[in-house]
Amino acid sequence: MKLRTIGELRLLEEIRKRFNLSLPQKGGDVIVGIGDDAAVFSCPGDKILVTTDMMTEGVHFNLDYTSPYQLGFKLVSVNASDIYAMGGSPVFIFLNTAMMGDTDEEFFRDFFNGISSALSIYGLRLLGGDISSVLKEMSFSATIVGAVERFVTRAGAKPGDKIYITGTLGDSSCGLEILKRLIRADKEIIKRHDFLEKDFPGNTKTRLKVIVNSEHKELDFRLAEPLIKRHLMPVVQHPGHFADKATSMIDVSDGLFIDLIRVCDDSNVGAKIYLSKIPISNQVREIARILGLDPFRLAISGGEDYELLFTLPPEIKGIKIDKDTPSGFIDTLNSGSRAVTCIGEITPNERIVIDSDGSASTLKGEGYQHFDFLQ
């Protein structure tokens, strides 16, 4: 059935029944949930965090290779990422959805299935929003309210601080490059894939077919899957112990360099980055080679990795970092352990990148900018 046949009121009623059930959430008591003019809740702490982000069709997502489930999931994740990047915990979420009148109800429900999966992972509760229509291009936004005790801004980095990044970079943009090149049949397979369930379709699917410069090539599904997942359904994490010690923090959403420069600008400092230390997964190296892409370019300007970039004073007690290698493993609140890599240090003014041959160049804000991509 098409959404225009169901109508806004019945859709709202369905969402209200589904999500006004008590879901796990970490703070704040709900007094009025979905369905009134506004939600009412008690403060989840002394200090409140609020962030909002939108996703528009053709710019943030492409329905040729993205399912509504994946889309709903990602919408929650990208907003949760901003709360984590402040050292906070997401508590409540509000959604705005604009779909077309001829959108199928299955699309609508799958979208909210994806939302629902993400809410469970982040312990979030849906408290309201707007179900609207649009003529041609879908548009979604979410607002998350979070709680925080010690928050970390972009503005506290000091000269001498070490610069760390969680996980690996370039995975998401490499995943996107795979998706763009997939043959249609494999795009359809990916759209049916719930990346949270490990068994499908890995146990039957072993290769993905892509077209690179008009040539058909094959990718090992086990290599490609984590990269595609990072792009379509990123799962973001609380910074854990780092939130107590970090002098500055940002999530890498637009690209490592552009986001690092935001930290430098707001902290009024510079940075020296060692290109060779930037963590790049073996999957990205291998697949970039097949696709004819530069893995470093993906890592420094690809964006959407939603890893955390943070700075720590050079001597920190209580956090174990293996100083002999650029990376170490540190306990986090949620996830047991997590890789972090030191990629450079904060300087008083100069902003430079040291290449693997030791040569220095200026750190420039390469990464995704809205509008810029149209130039």
Place this chain on the structure above:
Amino acid sequence: MKLRTIGELRLLEEIRKRFNLSLPQKGGDVIVGIGDDAAVFSCPGDKILVTTDMMTEGVHFNLDYTSPYQLGFKLVSVNASDIYAMGGSPVFIFLNTAMMGDTDEEFFRDFFNGISSALSIYGLRLLGGDISSVLKEMSFSATIVGAVERFVTRAGAKPGDKIYITGTLGDSSCGLEILKRLIRADKEIIKRHDFLEKDFPGNTKTRLKVIVNSEHKELDFRLAEPLIKRHLMPVVQHPGHFADKATSMIDVSDGLFIDLIRVCDDSNVGAKIYLSKIPISNQVREIARILGLDPFRLAISGGEDYELLFTLPPEIKGIKIDKDTPSGFIDTLNSGSRAVTCIGEITPNERIVIDSDGSASTLKGEGYQHFDFLQ
């Protein structure tokens, strides 16, 4: 200059500089404003209200007869209205904007000028958001955080309560009907009109030209202007004393009957409405006649009036209501005095409309539903 030439980062920087100045706001201390991953603020009270609403091109607004200034203003008003409808006060706002790459910078700035005008009126402070791009259709959303002591939901109406409405109904939809029929030159004049400044263009413009059933007709500008203003730049109000006494409340955004039924459903009651008591302005009566429209239809199903529908127990002390006539004037917190009209009463179950000839019919949910309009 086009937005794609300016780029997201410079636009963000402009907004940050402009709005991170201290603006009047009624509660909550801002700890981190625009420009970080999330805003941080102290709770503006024990209880927090949050609402969010979106506006999409071609569905909620038509740029043929709406300026970006008017659009920005309305986006704030429709969200503030939801906070007022709970008896609360708006404090902080977050915005998501998606414009095209070839949108002019004047459009962007005028939009934020409209936002700015509305923030001043409501004592709101802009704390964050997302500046995004879109391929073809603009899309905007706002989230308002409000403070409240005694909140009023849709769920507290009791049999015997009287049903009141502030102001008059049908003005906004009558304004929209005028706008749709304006000749192009007059649409352009309306787009240049800041309805907050009383002198322009009323002192030079005395007639508006419309096309009704292929015939040219003229409307008195003084009659048409307040109706057009109600549609393009509604100014919404705190319910004042009513918030302390009302058993239920909702803002009339989708249409009187559809919104009244929401109150009935959530309160588990019925309602009896007297059609003849529904307040309709002389301007609506006069202009509806010229346009060949039914003023009652505009009033009960037109929507977007953003008046407050609320219920009061039959005997209320401390609020002066002239019981001899269906309407009276009551002091409010913000605006000195305000018309309210009793249009009926809450019943245990039955939902009926009494026509002016005394005949009864079933109260049905006539009004705006998303997707429904495409049927």
